[in-house]
Amino acid sequence: MTFKAFIFGLLATFGLPWLVAVVIPFSTMRSLDPVRFEDGSKFEGVFMPKRDGRINEGSKIYGQQGCATCHTQLIRPTYAGNDVHRDEWAGLRKSAGNPDTRRETLAMDYDDEDVAHIGMSRVGPDLSNLGRRLDQHLAGTGLSPEDWLLRHLYNPREIKNYRKGSTFIPSRSSCPSKMGLFKETTAANAKGVALPVEIEDGKAIVPGDKARILASYLASLKKDTLGQPLPEALNYNPQAPTEEN
Amino acid sequence: MAETTSTADSNGAALRASIDRSLRHPVMFFFTSGAAWLAVAIVLGLVASAKKHAPEFMTCCSWLDAGIVDAAHMSALIYGWGVQAAFGIIIWLMARLSRKECTNVGTILVAGHFWNATVAIGVICIMTGNGSGIPWMEFPSFVWPVLIFCFVLITIWSLIQFQVRDSGHVYVSQWYLLAGLLWFPWIAVTAYLFVFVFDGNPVMATGIAAWYKGTLFLLFFVPMALASAYYLAPKVTGRPVFSYDLALFGFWALAFLGPWAGMQKLVGAPIPQFLPYAGAAAMVLILIPAMSVGVNILKTVAGYGDVVAESPSLRFTASGVVLFVVYGFLSAALHLVPSMKMTQFSYSGYGLDILGLYGVFSLCAFGAVYFIVPRITRREWLSRRFIKWHFYLSLYGVVSIVICAIIGGVSQGQGIEDLSQPFGTMAERASQYGWGVTLAWGFLLIANLFFCLHLLLMWARLGRRSSHPTLLKAHHGESPHGPEGEIDNYGSASA
Numbered sequence A: 001m002t003f004k005a006f007i008f009g010l011l012a013t014f015g016l017p018w019l020v021a022v023v024i025p026f027s028t029m030r031s032l033d034p035v036r037f038e039d040g041s042k043f044e045g046v047f048m049p050k051r052d053g054r055i056n057e058g059s060k061i062y063g064q065q066g067c068a069t070c071h072t073q074l075i076r077p078t079y080a081g082n083d084v085h086r087d088e089w090a091g092l093r094k095s096a097g098n099p100d101t102r103r104e105t106l107a108m109d110y111d112d113e114d115v116a117h118i119g120m121s122r123v124g125p126d127l128s129n130l131g132r133r134l135d136q137h138l139a140g141t142g143l144s145p146e147d148w149l150l151r152h153l154y155n156p157r158e159i160k161n162y163r164k165g166s167t168f169i170p171s172r173s174s175c176p177s178k179m180g181l182f183k184e185t186t187a188a189n190a191k192g193v194a195l196p197v198e199i200e201d202g203k204a205i206v207p208g209d210k211a212r213i214l215a216s217y218l219a220s221l222k223k224d225t226l227g228q229p230l231p232e233a234l235n236y237n238p239q240a241p242t243e244e245n
Numbered sequence B: 001m002a003e004t005t006s007t008a009d010s011n012g013a014a015l016r017a018s019i020d021r022s023l024r025h026p027v028m029f030f031f032t033s034g035a036a037w038l039a040v041a042i043v044l045g046l047v048a049s050a051k052k053h054a055p056e057f058m059t060c061c062s063w064l065d066a067g068i069v070d071a072a073h074m075s076a077l078i079y080g081w082g083v084q085a086a087f088g089i090i091i092w093l094m095a096r097l098s099r100k101e102c103t104n105v106g107t108i109l110v111a112g113h114f115w116n117a118t119v120a121i122g123v124i125c126i127m128t129g130n131g132s133g134i135p136w137m138e139f140p141s142f143v144w145p146v147l148i149f150c151f152v153l154i155t156i157w158s159l160i161q162f163q164v165r166d167s168g169h170v171y172v173s174q175w176y177l178l179a180g181l182l183w184f185p186w187i188a189v190t191a192y193l194f195v196f197v198f199d200g201n202p203v204m205a206t207g208i209a210a211w212y213k214g215t216l217f218l219l220f221f222v223p224m225a226l227a228s229a230y231y232l233a234p235k236v237t238g239r240p241v242f243s244y245d246l247a248l249f250g251f252w253a254l255a256f257l258g259p260w261a262g263m264q265k266l267v268g269a270p271i272p273q274f275l276p277y278a279g280a281a282a283m284v285l286i287l288i289p290a291m292s293v294g295v296n297i298l299k300t301v302a303g304y305g306d307v308v309a310e311s312p313s314l315r316f317t318a319s320g321v322v323l324f325v326v327y328g329f330l331s332a333a334l335h336l337v338p339s340m341k342m343t344q345f346s347y348s349g350y351g352l353d354i355l356g357l358y359g360v361f362s363l364c365a366f367g368a369v370y371f372i373v374p375r376i377t378r379r380e381w382l383s384r385r386f387i388k389w390h391f392y393l394s395l396y397g398v399v400s401i402v403i404c405a406i407i408g409g410v411s412q413g414q415g416i417e418d419l420s421q422p423f424g425t426m427a428e429r430a431s432q433y434g435w436g437v438t439l440a441w442g443f444l445l446i447a448n449l450f451f452c453l454h455l456l457l458m459w460a461r462l463g464r465r466s467s468h469p470t471l472l473k474a475h476h477g478e479s480p481h482g483p484e485g486e487i488d489n490y491g492s493a494s495a
Helices: A003-030 A055-064 A130-138 A145-154 A209-219 B002-022 B024-053 B068-098 B105-127 B143-164 B172-197 B202-237 B244-260 B274-285 B287-301 B305-310 B312-334 B337-343 B348-377 B384-417 B423-459
Strands: A162-164 A167-169 A182-186 A203-207
Touching: A003 B172, A003 B202, A003 B244, A003 B274, A055 A209, A130 A145, A130 A209, A145 A203, A145 A209, A203 A209, B002 B024, B002 B068, B002 B348, B024 B068, B024 B105, B024 B348, B024 B423, B068 B105, B068 B143, B068 B172, B068 B202, B068 B348, B105 B143, B143 B172, B172 B202, B172 B244, B202 B244, B202 B274, B202 B287, B202 B312, B202 B348, B244 B274, B244 B287, B274 B287, B274 B312, B274 B337, B287 B312, B305 B312, B312 B337, B312 B348, B312 B384, B337 B348, B337 B384, B348 B384, B348 B423, B384 B423
Parallel strands: none
Antiparallel strands: A162 A167, A182 A203
16 A cells, blocks of 8 residues: 555545535535425415524523533434423424424534534433423413523422422433522612522522523523414425314 | 664664654643543533433532533533644644654743643633533534634644655554544534524524534544554554455445434434435444444454453543444434434434543543553553452443433433423433443543543653552563563653
């Protein structure tokens, strides 16, 4: 093996996968074709999932705090796993008040984020639809998803208002606390944003900026079809035809 | 005739001694600072693992928060210990095999200090909540160009040494060293540009980061470990490599498969569908290079069991090679399509990473350290007991981590897929195995306290002045190294 042959071999064995697995898919994925709703559908124009919240900043903090070590944000198609059927990870199940809103994750679900936090492992549940689940669980309690999330981030195990049916159950979460994102201040300065935690008189715990941004991001995680049906081209679980049509 | 041979021998010995002397400071710098980082990484790993099953553990310090401490642990392990140990191996081995003294010690040392400072800054950034949150690329984006630049400054002299060597045989170790030196910058620059600089789709950025993780291990850490193994196995036993053709085959199999690995983390993610499966296929087929290297090295030392048992370098190296074969089998089993469902997001991936980084790379690197350090300090290791403890605790610790993480991970993943069980049960199931992993990191911590202390004593030039290497079995009667206490004359210790 001459030196030239050696270098040529390295260039060939590395260069080809580098082009095929990195460079070309990167440029393809960079400009994905927009998907339009089909003619005759109730919706018009291009499908673009909408999320409200501080997505870009929140996604950065989600990464910095290492949330992706234990939480995923990926609903795999059924050929790759049972995620669609697990709890309410993929959206809401069909119930009296709700249509079935479950769906798989799409490329545009991560728009406005720098990197997609696919996640390392599932020590905790998938968060693709955390905002959606909280909306449902907190309906009628007067507690906003952001407030619930702030309490959960401060102390994941003391929260008593995780509701199931009409009974409140204490959280069995094994999530570690993110107390570092909160600060202690005087009760006078807290101005109504203090967390309802027991602490010495005259003091209060208030969320820092990062905690608020992170809560806003987490509450924005609604990657299902509620109010945002898929165009046929993206719908991998089409409705079975009924007898009427 | 006999006289000529003896002159050639003594010239060779003089050349080797002068190469060792020229590299004394940089190699010791990389090994000792690497060992210190390894201790840091293990302490962080212990905390990170404890938090998996005891979430209230050390909640006082936000810089040790779960997630943050995991990132700091892996970064310290990879860039603090792993790459620095590789630096020591690269510059020493390439100089010895090319028969060239190192003439750029100053540059290497300055770049080495910059590397350490940059890794320290990166780890501090992670712990203050300013990391990137991308697996194995957790340092903030400004750190990467500095690291890549330092890497080039440290290793480019080894490429030059290879180029200007007196023509002759190119050793198997040199293929791996050369290839690793060319692959690393290519991989790192690609990952830096495509993840942090170019504006693309966020899912693809994650995919390329996963590719970086896969290729960094297979195309940098594995080649460095194998370069050391292909040097030490023939050197210590005094036999040629078992089969040159098999070595050639193993090398090209790795070169052919390695660049595809990594994206298996994204099965089911919205990226082109062939990418994750190409990654999974590469991880299955990695068994082929693992087997060919394993057979080749073990056949080289076969029949020399007593040498393997009594030489610290060979004992570590042989264990590392055996664990590489184990890595090949486990990787193949965990990345088959039916098991991917269970292993993709479970604890087992961490087990495989630690098997690779600690079981394969670090054990081979320890073997190299035990061989190289006495030569450059001209002192022998002080305590055979320290080496034995380091060996047994390391092996026991890494095997426990891998068994706990992989069995725990597979049962966790299998449970998450099983819809008849609630999710919470699975999380608890996995956390039981977390106890085992935490305990095993404790063993590794003790092992590396022995290693670190021993290395620092050698660094302080407190090693034994003897021409007898420290072997793991006491020798009686006549020794091939002459009577105890005699020191050869090449390169005086005071130089």
